[in-house]
Amino acid sequence: MSETDTTAAGPAGGDAPIRVLLVDDHAMVRSGVRTELAQHAPDLDIVGEAEDVEGAVAAVQALRPDVVLLDVHLPGGQGGGGAEVVSACTALLPVTRFLALSVSDASEDVVAVIRAGARGYVTKAISAPDLAGAVRRVAAGDAAFSPRLAGFVLDAFGTGVGDLAVRDDELDRLTSREREVMRLIARGYTYKEVAAELFISIKTVETHVSAVLRKLQLSSRHELTRWAADRRLL
Structure with missing residues (x-):
């Protein structure tokens, strides 16, 4: 779904x-x-x-x-x-x-x-x-x-802290595929669009998103977007 x-x-x-x-x-x-x-x-x-x-x-x-x-x-x-x-x-x-x-x-x-x-x-x-x-x-x-x-x-709403270092320990929690999914979701892609972009199923996208939110201790894609923006990952 x-x-x-x-x-x-x-x-x-x-x-x-x-x-x-x-x-x-x-x-x-x-x-x-x-x-x-x-x-x-x-x-x-x-x-x-x-x-x-x-x-x-x-x-x-x-x-x-x-x-x-x-x-x-x-x-x-x-x-x-x-x-x-x-x-x-x-x-x-x-x-x-x-x-x-x-x-x-x-x-x-x-x-x-x-x-x-x-x-x-x-x-x-x-x-x-x-x-x-x-x-x-x-x-x-x-x-x-x-x-x-x-x-x-x-x-427009970035933190303006371009020198903010990415916390390796946070990124290291994610697999390479989870990082790919994270970036696309944070950019506003739908699950269907992420699936098409990465040639995986929508169900797999859902699984990766759930894992990303859990590992980063975030509750929504809105929080994920801010998390990624703060770290200049987009």
Whole structure:
């Protein structure tokens, strides 16, 4: 099972569906996302929609969704788009979490919305099952990024300690294959993408990830990304 196929029904792993608010200024995009998620992710409940900054902020405050799926380029407000929505709703964090869904893969867009407080950023080229998986991860408090985009975040939020020495004793706990898997996962690859890259099965990827987290005493891929970034391993 890849991480995008996780079956957790709610943000706390219970039976309640994950309540999602869709924010995009194009009605056809909202309709398409709603339709695709209904077909591929019955555990996600679309509780509302918004098309601009003001409408999004009002909807978040009124509906208190688990996850807000929002575009980064939105009309209204002070021109800050999705990042402005996140910033205006920080009082609701972490009850409500934000996942950017955009056609843009520009570093400035990614960094702005993550700096504002979003938990992830995926592009509109993502498949419906992978989008559902990203929503579930964000709802659970983890991070979710399309491949390549995680690097922007690591560059922007790095520790700035380029001379930080890598602790050999920590790396020595990992096999060479576990190190390969660790680097790809930390860069934002899905389990399926790691499997394809390394020519191994998804089940094997899961086994390696579990071993890496256990050996490094980490609890999530978000922590793993920070661990790798701190040591300049990406």
